[in-house]
Amino acid sequence: MKKRMLQGVVEMGHGSGGRTSAQLIEQLFIHYFDNAWLRAGNDFALFERPAGRVVMSTDSHVITPLFFAGGDIGSLAVHGSINDVAMSGAKPLYLSAAFILEEGLPLAELERVVVSMARASRDAGVPIVTGDTKVVERGKGDGVFITTTAIGVVPEGVNIAGSHAQVGDKIVLSGGIGEHGVAVLSSREGLDFRTAITSDSAALHTLVAAMIAAEPNIHALRDPTRGGVATTLNELAKQSTVGMRIDESAIAVKAEVKGACELLGLDPLYMANEGKLVAIVPANRADQLLAVMRQHPLGRDAAVVGEVVEDDRCMVVMKTRLGGHRVVDWLAGEQLPRIC
Amino acid sequence: MKKRMLQGVVEMGHGSGGRTSAQLIEQLFIHYFDNAWLRAGNDFALFERPAGRVVMSTDSHVITPLFFAGGDIGSLAVHGSINDVAMSGAKPLYLSAAFILEEGLPLAELERVVVSMARASRDAGVPIVTGDTKVVERGKGDGVFITTTAIGVVPEGVNIAGSHAQVGDKIVLSGGIGEHGVAVLSSREGLDFRTAITSDSAALHTLVAAMIAAEPNIHALRDPTRGGVATTLNELAKQSTVGMRIDESAIAVKAEVKGACELLGLDPLYMANEGKLVAIVPANRADQLLAVMRQHPLGRDAAVVGEVVEDDRCMVVMKTRLGGHRVVDWLAGEQLPRIC
Numbered sequence: 001m002k003k004r005m006l007q008g009v010v011e012m013g014h015g016s017g018g019r020t021s022a023q024l025i026e027q028l029f030i031h032y033f034d035n036a037w038l039r040a041g042n043d044f045a046l047f048e049r050p051a052g053r054v055v056m057s058t059d060s061h062v063i064t065p066l067f068f069a070g071g072d073i074g075s076l077a078v079h080g081s082i083n084d085v086a087m088s089g090a091k092p093l094y095l096s097a098a099f100i101l102e103e104g105l106p107l108a109e110l111e112r113v114v115v116s117m118a119r120a121s122r123d124a125g126v127p128i129v130t131g132d133t134k135v136v137e138r139g140k141g142d143g144v145f146i147t148t149t150a151i152g153v154v155p156e157g158v159n160i161a162g163s164h165a166q167v168g169d170k171i172v173l174s175g176g177i178g179e180h181g182v183a184v185l186s187s188r189e190g191l192d193f194r195t196a197i198t199s200d201s202a203a204l205h206t207l208v209a210a211m212i213a214a215e216p217n218i219h220a221l222r223d224p225t226r227g228g229v230a231t232t233l234n235e236l237a238k239q240s241t242v243g244m245r246i247d248e249s250a251i252a253v254k255a256e257v258k259g260a261c262e263l264l265g266l267d268p269l270y271m272a273n274e275g276k277l278v279a280i281v282p283a284n285r286a287d288q289l290l291a292v293m294r295q296h297p298l299g300r301d302a303a304v305v306g307e308v309v310e311d312d313r314c315m316v317v318m319k320t321r322l323g324g325h326r327v328v329d330w331l332a333g334e335q336l337p338r339i340c
Numbered sequence: 341m342k343k344r345m346l347q348g349v350v351e352m353g354h355g356s357g358g359r360t361s362a363q364l365i366e367q368l369f370i371h372y373f374d375n376a377w378l379r380a381g382n383d384f385a386l387f388e389r390p391a392g393r394v395v396m397s398t399d400s401h402v403i404t405p406l407f408f409a410g411g412d413i414g415s416l417a418v419h420g421s422i423n424d425v426a427m428s429g430a431k432p433l434y435l436s437a438a439f440i441l442e443e444g445l446p447l448a449e450l451e452r453v454v455v456s457m458a459r460a461s462r463d464a465g466v467p468i469v470t471g472d473t474k475v476v477e478r479g480k481g482d483g484v485f486i487t488t489t490a491i492g493v494v495p496e497g498v499n500i501a502g503s504h505a506q507v508g509d510k511i512v513l514s515g516g517i518g519e520h521g522v523a524v525l526s527s528r529e530g531l532d533f534r535t536a537i538t539s540d541s542a543a544l545h546t547l548v549a550a551m552i553a554a555e556p557n558i559h560a561l562r563d564p565t566r567g568g569v570a571t572t573l574n575e576l577a578k579q580s581t582v583g584m585r586i587d588e589s590a591i592a593v594k595a596e597v598k599g600a601c602e603l604l605g606l607d608p609l610y611m612a613n614e615g616k617l618v619a620i621v622p623a624n625r626a627d628q629l630l631a632v633m634r635q636h637p638l639g640r641d642a643a644v645v646g647e648v649v650e651d652d653r654c655m656v657v658m659k660t661r662l663g664g665h666r667v668v669d670w671l672a673g674e675q676l677p678r679i680c
Contacts, residue, residue, distance in 0.1 A: 015674070016566060016674035017567035018610075019670040040502070045395065045396050049389075054491070055386045056470055057436070060485075062476050098399060098489075099400070132399045134402045136482060137678075139479060141481060162381055226355075239381050
C-alpha cells in the first residue's frame with residue numbers, strides 16, 4: 001500500500017458525482033480499501049449466497065476529535081460495526097462505508113482516516129466493499145462523519161439476543177471499563193488533564209468466535225459503548241424482564257481511569273468502551289468460558305461480575321466495595337457527547 | 341399508525357445512548373417503522389438464510405432543503421438505497437437507517453421525515469430493520485443526515501454490471517430527465533423561480549423485476565442520480581471500455597424542466613434523477629423490454645435513446661436536434677450541491 005499525502009482540501013465538487021468525485025474515489029477509497037468489489041465500480045457489492053442466517057448492523061460515527069489516543073474515527077467506524085454484528089454471534093463478512101465530508105477538510109487528514117480504516121479492516125479480515133461520499137458546506141458538518149454497515153453470518157445453533165438472559169445466569173465482562181471514554185476526553189482540546197490511557201477500540205469478533213466454539217449456548221452479548229456498562233445492563237435487564245446484581249469489586253477499572261473519572265466527577269460505569277463485551281451465560285458454563293476468554297488478547301482480564309436475578313422491575317443493583325448496595329440506573333441526560 | 345406531533349427539539353441527550361435516546365427510539369423509530377426486528381431491541385437485525393447471491397449498497401443523504409416538491413430526505417433515503425440495490429437486478433429485502441441529528445432540530449420536523457420514510461418503506465415492501473441515532477452540536481450538522489443501507493437477493497441467471505455493456509447494445513432510458521434536480525432547485529430559498537415540476541423520487545425495484553422477468557439478460561442498469569444521465573453514460577462507457585452514441589431527440593425532457601434549465605444555464609443531461617434508470621440491453625431484446633417497461637407506471641415514457649459503439653477512448657457523443665454531434669463529457673466541478 002503506497003503511502004502518499006494528498007494535497008488540498010475537500011471541495012463541494014468532491015460530492016458532485018462527476019469527475020472530481022470519481023477521482024477522489026479512485027485515489028483514496030479504491031486505492032486504500034483495494035478489493036475486487038470496489039474496483040468493479042458499481043453502486044453495489046455482490047456476494048455469493050451466504051452459508052447461514054444473515055445479520056446486519058449500522059452505526060454513524062461523529063466522534064470528536066477525529067484522532068485520539070489509541071484510535072481515530074476511521075478505526076472506530078470499522079470496529080464499531082464489526083462489533084455490533086459480532087454481538088449476534090455472527091462472523092462479520094463485509095462492510096460498507098458512507099462518508100459525509102465538510103468542505104475545507106484537508107485531504108491529508110481524510111487520507112489518514114482512510115489509511116486507518118483500511119488497516120483496521122484488513123486486520124479484522126472484513127473488507128469494505130461498497131460506499132458513498134457526500135460533501136456539505138463549511139459549518140454544515142464537522143470534518144468527517146462515517147456511517148458503516150456490517151453484514152455477517154450466524155453459525156448454526158447460535159441464538160443470542162438481548163431478551164435471552166435467564167435468572168441464574170452469570171454476567172461476564174471481558175475486561176476493564178471506561179478506557180475509550182477517558183482517552184477521548186483527554187484528547188479534547190481545552191481539557192486540562194492528560195492520562196496515559198488509550199482507547200480500547202478493537203474488533204471483538206475473534207473473541208466472540210472463540211467463546212462460541214467453547215459454548216454455543218451463550219444467552220446474550222452486548223458491547224457497552226455509549227452509556228457504558230450501566231446502560232447495557234439496564235437494556236438487557238429490560239429486554240429479558242430480569243434483574244441484575246453486580247459486584248463493584250469484580251469490575252476492573254484501571255487506576256488512571258479511576259483517577260480521571262474522580263477528577264471530572266464521572267462514573268466509569270457510564271463511560272463508553274469500544275473493545276469490551278458483556279456476556280450473559282449459563283452459570284454452569286461460566287468457568288469454561290472465562291478460561292477461553294482469558295486466552296484471547298482481548299479477554300485477558302475477563303471476569304464474572306454478577307448474576308441475573310428475578311426482578312420484574314428490571315433493576316440493576318450493585319454491591320459496593322464498602323458492602324452497601326446501590327441502584328445502577330439508566331444514564332439520564334448525557335455524560336459525554338460525541339464519544340463515538 | 342397513530343399520528344402525533346412530538347414537542348420540543350433534538351437535544352444532545354438524544355444521542356447519549358441512555359434513557360433519552362431509548363425514549364426517542366421507542367416513540368419515533370420503533371413507533372413508525374414498527375416491525376419485529378426493531379422491537380427485538382438488539383443492535384443488529386437477523387434474517388433467515390437468503391435464497392441467492394446477496395447484494396449490499398449504502399448512501400448518505402444530505403439534501404437541502406429537507407422537504408421539496410415531490411418528496412423529502414426520508415422518502416429519498418429509502419428510494420435511494422432500494423434503487424442502488426435494484427440496479428444489480430436484486431430484489432431489495434431490508435434497509436438500515438442511521439441518523440445524524442443536529443441539536444435544535446424540531447422533533448416535529450424529524451417526525452415528518454420518519455413518517456415519510458415509514459410510508460416509503462411500506463409502499464416499497466422493504467422494512468427498516470436496524471438503525472442508529474447520533475446527535476451533533478448546533479452548527480456541526482444541518483438538521484438531519486440519513487444514511488441508508490439496503491441488502492437484497494439477486495435471482496439466478498441475472499448478471500448485471502456496469503462493465504457488461506457490449507458493442508451493438510441499445511441504451512434504454514425509463515422516462516424524462518432532470519425532474520428531481522429542478523424540483524429541489526425550485527424549493528430552495530432565495531431562488532427566484534417556481535415550477536410545477538415535482539421530484540421523480542421513486543423506488544424502481546418493481547420496474548426492474550418486470551424487466552428481468554421479460555429478459556434476464558440485461559447487461560447493465562444504473563440510476564442517473566448525481567451528475568445525471570451524462571455522467572452515468574460516461575461511467576458505463578469507461579467501465580465497459582466502449583463508446584456511447586445517443587440521440588437528443590429521443591431523450592424526454594418536460595417543457596418545465598427545459599425552461600428552468602435554460603433560465604439557470606443548466607443542462608438537463610447533468611441534472612439529478614431519483615426515479616429513472618438507464619438500461620443497456622441486447623439490441624434484439626430492446627423492443628420487448630420497452631413494451632414491458634411502458635406497462636409499468638414508472639416506465640411509461642421509456643425509450644431507446646442510443647446505442648453502444650466501439651470506442652476505446654470511451655466517449656459519449658450526442659446527435660443534437662440540429663443534426664450536429666457533440667461530446668457529452670463527465671460533469672466537471674459541480675452543477676448543484678446537495679441534491680441528494
